[in-house]
Amino acid sequence: MFGRKNMHDEYAKIVREIDEGERREPQHNRPTETKSKWGSVDPIDQYVFDEFSWLGATIDRWTDDSWSLEETNDTNRRASYLDSPEYGRRWIIYYNKLGLGWLEVSATPEHILGTLDEFKVKPSARIDMSLDFMRFIPSEDAFGMLYNPAFLMQSTEAGYDAARERAKLIAESTMTHYMWDVMRAGEGYVPDLEFSVSGPWSVFSETVSHWKKSGFDPRTEMSE
Template identity: 35%
Template sequence: MIKRIGFWVAIAAAWGIAWWTKQAFGIPDYVMWIGFVAIIGALSTFSLENRMTAVEERVIRKDYSGIVAQLEGERHKPQHKQPASLAAGGAIVSRVRPQHERLFEDFRWFAALMNRHIADEWAIEELPITDVRGYDGPEIGRMYDVWYNACKVGRMQVTLGAGALLSKEKERSARVDLKLNYLRFIPYRDAHSLLYEIGLLTGSYDRTSGEAFRARAASAATDALTGYLWEAVRQPDLDPWFDFMTEGSYGVLHDQVEHWRKNGIDPMTRWGGDRDNRSDD
């Protein structure tokens, strides 16, 4: 209200000065009216630009204070809701093949293993869903919510790798798709630990070159985060989603699952599928 009154007072004062100038220098009326209209147009344009800028800031430059507070909040403890079977999770029974069943069984403790090795702030929580999304239609696999402290930041799913259904060999092949939001607010080392662990567990592991395999997993994580950083800097007004995909024979995951099975360890019941007592392997 005060700004509005001040605005009209300024216009009245300007009009008074203009009228005095007209009388003092004998300026014609039409010149005064042209000048008056020009001044009003300039003021209107200035006001409109300010309003548009304010709207753009509200739309594009969102207030992320609430999200940041969740990201810095107390860590979410995963509450796994594992499906009892592919059919129980919603997969179309007529489409289920032996390769799907094997993948489903091999990844039964994937979330538990992830939670034991990624940065403490993360939590991978399995969902009771086996009817997941594919590029060409529905797929079959496992699905997970991804949390960073108190904020649910995305989802991850596991499906068969490319060509797995056509292969006559009993080779393991899995594809992991990860989609995250708000990654720009998460520390680099934490983000890298998540991608590195996914690549380490699900990549094509060669026991004869363990160091090279770990280096490839680390490099893939670095490359993905570098690409995301580039886009975030290139378009600073946007908050781009982060997409990450990796595919492999998941040798490290398979070896760890077999180790737990042989020793009668069920991480879902023993540790709640979380990171408690990590040294007790």
């Protein structure tokens, strides 16, 4: 009777916001440039920074309406790797009015000291996400938030059907691993979901190119 609350009682307010809340309109504070704590910015990092200015709005448009991505001018990355920069574009992720975590994107060049021209021949970037409370998010909405970034990062060399299948496998694998973490945690705690995907971003690049040719800007569309 006086024991510890069960998981859904303990997180009742969060579950209620997920199930009954209303979408939060993003309040963007978009950065105008990359900012490095070392001073100058590598041309490859600046190129990727510019290339992905529509990423948040694209994911926002393709996912369930409950999701929203709010860009921040904080360009200091939270995911840290020895062979990658410490800065890039970042977004705060909301489900309704509940802040769940963040998404960031940065360059992952094959050669650290390579030139921009070399990078453009074989481009590669990485999306990292960290999300809280995903245990309580509806499965189809969770899948969409994983599948769409994975799909956007895919190559189109073998066609879009192959790109979709690869993205589907990435999303499903991530959900399976997360559910294992949830089962291990039991009633003890709610594990975070960590997600990463790398690729040449051909799907995203071709989507943006098509939109620009047609005069469509997803950032303007999402703010209306």
